[in-house]
Amino acid sequence: MATDAEYYYQFLNGDNSGLEELVKMFNNNLILFINRYVNNLSTAEDLAADTFAELIVKKSPYIEKYSFKTWLFRIARNNAIDYIRKNRRHMNVSLPDYDTAEEDALERSVVKSEQQTELHASLKKLKKDYSDVLYLIYFDQMSYEEAGLILKKNNKQIKNLVFRAKQSLKETMIKEGFNYEEL
Amino acid sequence: MRSYKEQTEKILELVEKKKKAREKKNNILVTCSALAACAIIALFCTSLFSGKNQSASLPVDTKIFTPKTATTSDKSDNKTKPTKKRVNYEKPKTTTIPMTTESIKTTTTKNTPKIVFISTNSDKSLPSNDLSKTDSNVIIYNGKSYVNTCSLEESETSKANLLGEYLGTVSEESDDESTDDASSDDSSSDMNGKVYTINGYSESFRLGMVTRDTTTGNDYIHIFDDLDSLAYSVQSSGSELLNDILHIDKNLSFINYYSGTNLSEASTNQNDILTKIPETTIPQFIECLNTAFLINDGESAFENEDKKVALFFNMTDETTAQIYLTKDGYIFCDGLYFKTDSDIFYEVYNSLVEE
CATH class of the missing domain: 3.30.1490 (Dna Ligase; domain 1)
Structure with missing residues (x-):
């Protein structure tokens, strides 16, 4: 099976199926990740498309050193933050304008086991910094280094953040009667 | 929610739009660069025929143009702006003044503000009774002294986030006189690098210097703050x-x-x-x-x-x-x-x- 970088280069060489494979691999996770910032699924979907497009046009030279996924999520975060900055006033007064069933379906595509469902529910109750980093590590299977790259934190900062996030998660899960130790 | 196929089509559509926008932007840049190059050449020729010093006759903000020509080590800038070679700016001159308690490295050019690097054994960023315990480095730029307050290992992230406008270079001295005094063992002897503004902070308060550790090959960003200016701010x-x-x-x-x-x-x-x-x-x-x-x-x-x-x-x-x-x-x-x-x-x- 080809890797994400191989699909990326396949697309750059003119084969559109490479892009479709990348979309299949990352689109749902990316939309959920962006939605954590913008809180609007339709906007998150548009920003996800924009993120793919940006990475394709800019042809990041870092794909081989890190991974396509890391740079995709990093650009996605930048795009989401840019979007929030530009639409701050509007976002303060708007409410999510989509059916939550859509979001649930999207989450089900990412959250596979019952254990992950419990984890996902608990993550939603944490501080944003904490849930962001744990989401990347638990659901997007990223290393600390990759998560640090996306969240723009150095090794020391990301280790501290993960440590505190896990402590907070443990407290939340124990409070709700979930089993943290199995994670 | 769009299907994968629809999302792929949407992405392809966006890619086309972005490519067109980039081409348009590049065309504008090329046109502007060509016009600017013509203007500089014309002014240079005018100053030659009139017998005046070329730098005095350039009606441009030297602060914008001089940093990139200030240092011959900034190869990328020289590559992308070949017209600047014609202007024949003075090459940076690096001098080292060995002193008993401190060493000073300077990079000066005719057209740039002078950047001086000093290694000293005092540090205003620590409380006063700890001053003698630490070594500190100072950059003097535009007549203001900036003390080294923190250093971090350079990553692509930090480089992109922190480094702003390139201001000049503190070059490594090439003389072989600095062998016998104590300062040759000082860690400051490795502090040679490019000086930049730091994004998000005022240039009058904070600068950054990028250095390379020759043993590990790692790059570091050293943050320098003008602590004296704080007394006024x-x-x-x-x-x-x-x-x-x-x-x-x-x-x-x-x-x-x-x-x-x-x-x-x-x-x-x-x-x-x-x-x-x-x-x-x-x-x-x-x-x-x-x-x-x-x-x-x-x-x-x-x-x-x-x-x-x-x-x-x-x-x-x-x-x-x-x-x-x-x-x-x-x-x-x-x-x-x-x-x-x-x-x-x-x-x-x-x-x-x-x-």
């Missing part, structure tokens, strides 16, 4: 320093602390403040630092107190601000002393201070 309260200049309110990521008598150990012996202080207390504590008032006579309070608490405010942009606390509500940061009578200060100080 900060007039009354802590927030003028912490929020207006250091941007702690916007950029704070997490806080580490050191407690003890030897501040030279502080950088390697830190702990997360949340191991001692509840997270809910932190905002109140920061508010107490913001409302602390500036005092002129805080130095003696630090000199007379052995036990100190150093706080390391780690920012999201990877820089670190250091703040020192001592009993009776005294706060020291970047050469300035503040005082607070807030209960929360004592609560935090007493929890952190080592018995």
Whole structure:
């Protein structure tokens, strides 16, 4: 099976199926990740498309050193933050304008086991910094280094953040009667 | 929700749009560059025929143009702007002045502000009774002196986030005279690099120098602050320093602390403040630092107190601000002393201070 970088280069060489494979691999996770910032699924979907497009046009030279996924999520975060900055006033007064069933379906595509469902529910109750980093590590299977790259934190900062996030998660899960130790 | 196929089509559509936008932008840039190059050549020729000094006749902001021509080591700039070779600016001249207690490296050009690098054994960023214990480096730029307050390993992230406009280079000296004096062993001998503005901070307060560790090949960004300028910028309260200049309110990521008598150990012996202080207390504590008032006579309070608490405010942009606390509500940061009578200060100080 080809890797994400191989699909990326396949697309750059003119084969559109490479892009479709990348979309299949990352689109749902990316939309959920962006939605954590913008809180609007339709906007998150548009920003996800924009993120793919940006990475394709800019042809990041870092794909081989890190991974396509890391740079995709990093650009996605930048795009989401840019979007929030530009639409701050509007976002303060708007409410999510989509059916939550859509979001649930999207989450089900990412959250596979019952254990992950419990984890996902608990993550939603944490501080944003904490849930962001744990989401990347638990659901997007990223290393600390990759998560640090996306969240723009150095090794020391990301280790501290993960440590505190896990402590907070443990407290939340124990409070709700979930089993943290199995994670 | 779009299907994968629809999303792929949407992406392809966006790619086309972005490509067109980039082409348009590039065309505009090429046109502008060509026009600018023609204008410079025309002016140069005019000045040659009129017999005047070319640099005096250029009606352009030299601050914009000179940094990129200031240093021959900046190869990428020379490559992309070949027309500048015709202008024949003076090459940077690097000199080293060996001194008994400090060494000075300078990079000067005819058209750039002078950048001087000094290694000295004093450090205004630490409380006064610890001055003799640490070595410090100073950059002098535009007549202002900037002291090295923190250093971080360069990553693509930090490079993209922190480094702004390139200002000039402090080049490595090539003479072979510096072999016998003590300063040749000083770590400052490795401090050769490019000087930049730092994004998000005023150029009059903060600069950055990028250096390379020749043994490991790692690049470092050293942050230099003009602490003297703070005496004019900060007039009354802590927030003028912490929020207006250091941007702690916007950029704070997490806080580490050191407690003890030897501040030279502080950088390697830190702990997360949340191991001692509840997270809910932190905002109140920061508010107490913001409302602390500036005092002129805080130095003696630090000199007379052995036990100190150093706080390391780690920012999201990877820089670190250091703040020192001592009993009776005294706060020291970047050469300035503040005082607070807030209960929360004592609560935090007493929890952190080592018995």
